[in-house]
Amino acid sequence: MVAGPVAPGSGWPGDPADPGTPVARNPAEVRELAAGAASLAELTARQSVCRACPRLVRWREEVAAVRRRSFRDEQYWGRPVPGWGERAPAVLIVGLAPAAHGGNRTGRIFTGDRSGDFLFASLYRSGLASQPASVSAADGQRLIGARMVATVRCAPPGNKPTPGERDACVPWLSAELRMVAASLRVIVCLGGFAWQALWQVLEGAGYAPPRPRPAFAHGAEARLRSAAGADMLLIGCYHPSQQNTFTGRVTENMLDAIFARARGYAVGPVDLTGSRRSISSTSPAASSSLILRSRTKRDDRKSS
Numbered sequence: 302m303v304a305g306p307v308a309p310g311s312g313w314p315g316d317p318a319d320p321g322t323p324v325a326r327n328p329a330e331v332r333e334l335a336a337g338a339a340s341l342a343e344l345t346a347r348q349s350v351c352r353a354c355p356r357l358v359r360w361r362e363e364v365a366a367v368r369r370r371s372f373r374d375e376q377y378w379g380r381p382v383p384g385w386g387e388r389a390p391a392v393l394i395v396g397l398a399p400a401a402h403g404g405n406r407t408g409r410i411f412t413g414d415r416s417g418d419f420l421f422a423s424l425y426r427s428g429l430a431s432q433p434a435s436v437s438a439a440d441g442q443r444l445i446g447a448r449m450v451a452t453v454r455c456a457p458p459g460n461k462p463t464p465g466e467r468d469a470c471v472p473w474l475s476a477e478l479r480m481v482a483a484s485l486r487v488i489v490c491l492g493g494f495a496w497q498a499l500w501q502v503l504e505g506a507g508y509a510p511p512r513p514r515p516a517f518a519h520g521a522e523a524r525l526r527s528a529a530g531a532d533m534l535l536i537g538c539y540h541p542s543q544q545n546t547f548t549g550r551v552t553e554n555m556l557d558a559i560f561a562r563a564r565g566y567a568v569g570p571v572d573l574t575g576s577r578r579s580i581s582s583t584s585p586a587a588s589s590s591l592i593l594r595s596r597t598k599r600d601d602r603k604s605s
């Protein structure tokens with residue numbers, strides 16, 4: 302068992318990088334490498350080896366070396382957590398940052414922590430994930446018609462990145478958004494930090510945001526139009542943090558309502574018992590995978 306971060310290309314499930322992947326060592330290099338990535342695969346590889354924020358690099362690697370007592374026999378990922386999910390998503394889920402012993406341990410966003418337990422259970426009920434739990438990068442979990450990203454890709458101390466770290470990481474998200482914009486219909490923004498950070502990203506990706514910008518709230522919505530003229534819906538959602546779920550600020554029903562709304566907007570009204578009523582235009586890849594999930598739920602019921 303190796304203490305400390307995983308070496309790129311050393312066999313970690315889903316590791317997008319290899320030893321030759323270029324490393325950004327300052328914000329200017331983040332901008333350059335994000336803008337120069339030729340594909341989503343190349344972009345996520347570059348994200349996953351970034352070292353542009355000294356404080357966050359120190360923290361993520363220290364956590365990976367020391368480890369929590371309950372995970373002391375596990376290898377930690379200890380690197381930036383790249384975007385994950387479908388390459389042509391209809392729904393993009395944007396969070397704050399990986400948790401020190403969650404995404405920073407498993408290498409996959411919202412995987413292996415309590416927030417993720419709550420979130421993935423809801424995504425599964427809503428037809429956006431293939432399994433109700435997400436525990437490791439090798440668990441076979443899949444997002445369906447969806448993709449998941451963090452605003453800041455490294456675990457920050459106290460879950461609080463600085464404004465400078467947020468700004469340094471923005472080009473990774475901007476580039477990812479541009480690459481999936483053609484299929485995208487909905488962005489679900491988990492928490493006020495991601496909501497605030499996203500406006501700059503959206504403008505950089507060619508979306509015209511409303512003026513004035515709507516304030517963050519659970520269920521807040523804003524409609525945006527891409528440079529190509531496509532409509533996109535932005536939905537605010539309270540972050541499913543342990544504090545929010547324990548205190549009842551976020552409940553299962555509240556989360557389910559957000560993802561039902563997102564899924565319904567992305568593919569048109571959908572009967573989750575299996576009879577799809579109407580499908581609006583969206584990318585064939587995204588809509589077909591969402592429809593497939595709906596059929597799978599129906600088939601599950603038939604066989605039970």
Ligand code: SF4
Pocket residue numbers: 331348351352353354357358381453454455466469470473
């Ligand atoms: S937070 Fe973003 S920009 Fe900073 S080191 Fe991590 S991946 Fe790089």
